[in-house]
Amino acid sequence: MKSLGDITSASPTFDAVIVGAGPSGSSCAYWLARAGWSVCLIEKKDFPRVKTCGDGLTPRSVHQLAQMGLEPVVAANGHRYNGLRAFGFGASLEMNWPEHPVFPNYGYTITRFNLDGLVAQRAAENGAVLLNGVEATGLLEPSESPNGGLRGAAGVVVKEKATGTTAAVRGRYVIVGDGQNSRLGRELGTGRNRSWPMGMALRGYYTSERHDEPWIDSHLDIRDPKGAVVPGYGWIFPLGDGRVNVGVGLLSTGGAWKGVNTTKLQEYFVAQTADAWGLNDETSCGAPTGGRLPMGMAIGPRVGANTMTIGDAAGMVNPFNGEGIAYGYETGRLAAGAVGEALLANDPSLLALYDERLEQAYGDYFKLARAFVRVISEPRILTVCLSAGLRIEPLMRELLAMMANLMRNDQKGPAEVGYRALVRLAEVVPEQAYAMLLGDGKSSG
Numbered sequence: 001m002k003s004l005g006d007i008t009s010a011s012p013t014f015d016a017v018i019v020g021a022g023p024s025g026s027s028c029a030y031w032l033a034r035a036g037w038s039v040c041l042i043e044k045k046d047f048p049r050v051k052t053c054g055d056g057l058t059p060r061s062v063h064q065l066a067q068m069g070l071e072p073v074v075a076a077n078g079h080r081y082n083g084l085r086a087f088g089f090g091a092s093l094e095m096n097w098p099e100h101p102v103f104p105n106y107g108y109t110i111t112r113f114n115l116d117g118l119v120a121q122r123a124a125e126n127g128a129v130l131l132n133g134v135e136a137t138g139l140l141e142p143s144e145s146p147n148g149g150l151r152g153a154a155g156v157v158v159k160e161k162a163t164g165t166t167a168a169v170r171g172r173y174v175i176v177g178d179g180q181n182s183r184l185g186r187e188l189g190t191g192r193n194r195s196w197p198m199g200m201a202l203r204g205y206y207t208s209e210r211h212d213e214p215w216i217d218s219h220l221d222i223r224d225p226k227g228a229v230v231p232g233y234g235w236i237f238p239l240g241d242g243r244v245n246v247g248v249g250l251l252s253t254g255g256a257w258k259g260v261n262t263t264k265l266q267e268y269f270v271a272q273t274a275d276a277w278g279l280n281d282e283t284s285c286g287a288p289t290g291g292r293l294p295m296g297m298a299i300g301p302r303v304g305a306n307t308m309t310i311g312d313a314a315g316m317v318n319p320f321n322g323e324g325i326a327y328g329y330e331t332g333r334l335a336a337g338a339v340g341e342a343l344l345a346n347d348p349s350l351l352a353l354y355d356e357r358l359e360q361a362y363g364d365y366f367k368l369a370r371a372f373v374r375v376i377s378e379p380r381i382l383t384v385c386l387s388a389g390l391r392i393e394p395l396m397r398e399l400l401a402m403m404a405n406l407m408r409n410d411q412k413g414p415a416e417v418g419y420r421a422l423v424r425l426a427e428v429v430p431e432q433a434y435a436m437l438l439g440d441g442k443s444s445g
């Protein structure tokens with residue numbers, strides 16, 4: 001790892017400067033560095049560092065980690081599991097991850113404390129200059145976008161936390177993966193479509209004798225002390241290291257779920273699962289912490305003259321299941337591809353390829369997910385669907401594949417057929433029509 005002094009004394013202009021060494025930034029740095037481009041990856045924290053997360057890797061994340069050569073080390077530091085166990089309305093169902101030609105049929109849980117430094121280090125091993133404990137405090141020489149895209153920048157201004165030293169880090173391309181709050185993204189000119197869904201989630205760690213179970217649990221009904229269902233869902237992810245990650249999530253879209261307090265929700269959920277998992281004050285490893293999940297490509301624009309946003313900074317969490325790690329790796333990689341092509345051709349306009357490929361990869365899927373979220377944000381509908389659906393095992397298995405974005409292109413199973421039908425519906429029916437289906441007249445995203 002290099003220090004800020006090593007970099008600024010030589011004052012190079014990197015091919016790419018990347019802000020944030022979470023999943024999106026580290027993957028982007030890895031793929032660019034591996035292709036031989038000069039890359040500076042800037043991370044304000046020192047690894048290992050805590051990041052509030054459910055710590056769950058689906059097969060999509062495992063695939064990306066394997067492609068970066070990291071599966072053995074993830075397997076050594078994490079806990080392999082087989083699939084999802086869903087609970088709700090008196091029913092429960094164990095569902096293995098589906099067989100798929102590309103994605104494995106298993107996932108891992110691993111704390112972000114242990115995971116994120118591995119990926120950043122992998123980028124550094126492939127030649128990226130990794131600056132830890134260095135915060136990007138602003139854009140260097142920002143310029144207005146000619147066509148409504150992101151602002152341009154000659155690099156970023158940085159501050160080394162330990163010494164207070166400030167410096168400029170120059171780059172031909174600047175990629176921002178600074179997470180859900182994305183200060184740099186907002187400086188580039190991003191905004192969120194507020195009528196589209198946003199998730200909120202909270203998690204805490206507990207020690208538990210059941211820490212190495214081969215399932216991640218998802219509870220689709222959380223109950224208050226009087227037994228009434230409250231909006232939100234809960235998870236228990238065994239970490240295999242003596243602890244379980246226990247959390248709750250909530251979608252902010254939909255008036256019916258407004259005003260719900262995630263701290264209360266977490267209390268209810270812990271109370272509901274306490275006996276089964278041994279959750280109590282003695283086994284708690286500390287107060288829960290939370291964060292927001294910007295989803296469904298709700299944040300834009302994503303491309304400027306020489307700038308891009310990736311991961312949470314671009315609103316890339318999957319609205320179906322709150323998963324953002326895989327989409328961080330994937331969007332980092334897609335951005336790296338477009339930057340590489342722009343560098344090779346010496347043509348910055350090729351950055352537009354990134355937006356096109358995002359649309360191709362996620363456009364229909366996220367549109368469908370946003371509509372789905374609008375529908376299930378209505379507790380009445382959620383209750384009816386779930387209490388019936390959880391008893392129809394094949395349907396739930398198909399839904400699992402769809403919600404985790406693990407559908408197969410080579411098979412025409414019910415989920416794929418249903419998915420395509422829904423996509424077509426989403427194309428031809430104005431989005432407001434989904435709200436009309438609910439009979440509440442509200443607009444939808």
Ligand SMILES: Cc1cc2nc3c(=O)[nH]c(=O)nc-3n(C[C@H](O)[C@H](O)[C@H](O)COP(=O)(O)OP(=O)(O)OC[C@H]3O[C@@H](n4cnc5c(N)ncnc54)[C@H](O)[C@@H]3O)c2cc1C
Nearest residue numbers: 020022023024044053054055056136179291311312324325
């Ligand atoms: C409670 C909760 C549970 C979740 N559970 C899951 C889950 O189980 N599975 C899943 O797939 N997803 C989960 N997510 C979503 C997932 O955490 C995110 O989608 C994912 O971390 C996004 O990766 P990223 O690289 O875009 O951003 P981040 O992971 O947030 O990384 C951004 C990085 O940038 C750094 N940074 C920020 N600003 C600066 C700056 N100015 N200069 C330098 N560095 C900076 C930060 O320190 C951080 O390291 C959860 C989210 C929450 C809140």
